[in-house]
Amino acid sequence: MKWQFMGTAAAEGFPAVFCECDTCRRAREAGGKNLRMRSGLLINDTTMIDLCPDALTFSQRFGVRLSAVRDLFFTHSHCDHCDVEELSMRRNPVFCQLPDDRPMNVYMNDTALERLKGFMPYDDAVYTSYLNITMLDYFKPFETESGLKLTYMPSDHAGEERSGFYLIDDGKVKAVYAHDTGFFLPETMAFLKTQKIDLISLDCTFGKNSNGGYGHMGIPDNRLMVEELRKAGALSDDTKVIIHHFTHNCGQLHEELEAEVAADGWLVSYDGMVIEI
Numbered sequence: 001m002k003w004q005f006m007g008t009a010a011a012e013g014f015p016a017v018f019c020e021c022d023t024c025r026r027a028r029e030a031g032g033k034n035l036r037m038r039s040g041l042l043i044n045d046t047t048m049i050d051l052c053p054d055a056l057t058f059s060q061r062f063g064v065r066l067s068a069v070r071d072l073f074f075t076h077s078h079c080d081h082c083d084v085e086e087l088s089m090r091r092n093p094v095f096c097q098l099p100d101d102r103p104m105n106v107y108m109n110d111t112a113l114e115r116l117k118g119f120m121p122y123d124d125a126v127y128t129s130y131l132n133i134t135m136l137d138y139f140k141p142f143e144t145e146s147g148l149k150l151t152y153m154p155s156d157h158a159g160e161e162r163s164g165f166y167l168i169d170d171g172k173v174k175a176v177y178a179h180d181t182g183f184f185l186p187e188t189m190a191f192l193k194t195q196k197i198d199l200i201s202l203d204c205t206f207g208k209n210s211n212g213g214y215g216h217m218g219i220p221d222n223r224l225m226v227e228e229l230r231k232a233g234a235l236s237d238d239t240k241v242i243i244h245h246f247t248h249n250c251g252q253l254h255e256e257l258e259a260e261v262a263a264d265g266w267l268v269s270y271d272g273m274v275i276e277i
Contacts, residue, residue, distance in 0.1 A: 001170045002044050005273045006058045007037030010205055010247045011080035023248040033254040033270035038080040039245050041177055046146050047071045049166060049177055050081040062272045067098055071105045071144040076163035077112040084119045091130050103132040107142055111161045139191060153188045155181035157215050173277050175199040179245045183213035184225060193232040197239055199277050204243035207250020208260050219260060240277065244269040
């Protein structure tokens with residue numbers, strides 16, 4: 001399974017779009033891995049989790065053809081993860097020309113669908129010409145055209161919305177992409193305790209600081225989650241742990257984050273980062 005991080009920041013980007021705090025200033029000066037777009041994930045080049053407002057910049061910067069994406073899974077409806085205006089650009093042939101005219105398979109919750117309808121009046125003939133929409137159910141695996149199975153699990157993030165994150169299974173390895181969420185909810189923990197996870201990517205919006213595990217996490221919260229999952233047998237000593245989804249609220253640049261988790265043996269994500277398991 002191949003992962004490529006399309007972006008590694010939260011809604012405001014990092015450095016943040018209008019911000020002049022010390023952390024944003026240092027990030028601008030340092031450049032490189034400290035320049036972070038809004039978060040999204042590309043799996044095996046054909047499956048994507050979340051469509052952020054920076055997808056175009058990502059595809060141009062890293063030479064990625066998003067026309068190859070056949071399956072798009074949304075975590076929730078917030079605009080940094082569910083850019084419905086960008087999604088509408090896939091309409092063929094008004095905004096793009098594609099190798100074939102098959103609709104993209106799109107998986108979303110009811111709130112994300114309402115966001116899409118709010119941007120463009122719902123018309124079955126229009127939607128089905130370029131999107132094949134499936135409504136998400138918790139703990140139900142959905143199989144992609146390439147054979148991946150993604151299972152949507154409840155997250156602690158978006159209030160009354162049925163937000164979630166994903167377990168990804170290719171038949172050989174299992175991986176968890178856990179953004180945006182605080183501490184995993186009891187029903188999610190119960191499910192994950194039945195799994196053997198080879199890779200887990202955790203929300204680390206607050207870096208070395210703790211958010212108390214509500215809505216987002218920081219490194220102290222990540223450590224508690226990893227410890228609990230290891231005790232349950234879901235994670236092993238060989239499980240790769242990645243921290244991801246940063247803001248200036250962490251107060252740390254990329255190398256400082258790496259130093260913070262060096263003893264843990266964790267990886268720190270950066271835009272365009274590729275990892276294979």
